[in-house]
Amino acid sequence: MSSTVYHDFQYASPSHQAETAAVGMWLFLATEVLFFGGLLLSWIYARHFNQLGFDAGAHETKLWIGTLNTGILITSSFVYALGLAFIRVGNVRRLIQCCVVTLLLGLVFLALKFGLEWRNDFANHLFPAASDFKIIGAAQGGAKLFFLFYFIATGLHGVHMLVGVGLLLWIIWRAQRRQFCALYHTPVHAVGLYWSFVDIVWLTLYPLIYLVGSR
């Protein structure tokens, strides 16, 4: 990219365009907060009336996978933030490296969540619609509600992760074509906001799924 940074006609300057993009991303994230807020409310409501079943369900989750995935996502957000810091001083090579590491961490998260944890859950008869659901007795109804929340919440989060992976690939592709520099890196910033938000969603889901149920 040349040292001249262009901006679209409706903006007064490149910084005005960059700020508008960031504000737009925050507005989108605000809608996402309310999207996941409904899910959080359903958890509060369902757990309040089914504490026994929710605890029984939480006992069946794999804490080590959830904890490892939490560390992975935190680290991925950190590495991406490093990439943003590097492009601010014009270091495209380091940006690409950081994006690749972030991408790999995201893929490891998805592999652990869907390739290992979900597969184990299905094998252990924890799918709420299964006729041979593992948890029986008084806790069964609540435990089914817990796993309904679990599959919907982690599934929706996984879809957001997949979108994030696609956005990371797009950033890497553009960075390799030298479309970012110290003066123009607005998409890098916007994607970073999205990736950190996906991290925040997981930081909310992790204690709800793995920790609040008595261990």
Place this chain on the structure above:
Amino acid sequence: MSAQIWPLLRCWLLLLLLGGIEIALSYLPLGRALRPLLMIPAGLMIIAVAVGFMEIRRGSVLMRAFALGALFWLLILLGLGSADPLTRTDYPVSGVQVK
């Protein structure tokens, strides 16, 4: 460059520390009603991500207004939505078998 990296590194280490505290607290013998308090470290971690990685303090006033607006409407949603289940009292009705 290191001046930009150190705050990020500190934030990452803080998040790992808070994560460790969160797990340690989950092993405390808290009653069922108190266990949602385990969300407090998670809330601090969310603030750390918003400040450290999303740079909310460096953003424009409008950007911060959107972020605070999201939080405000989330509190409205959760506050009003959970007011009923958390305050409801189920009185026994004579002659009716409660399941």
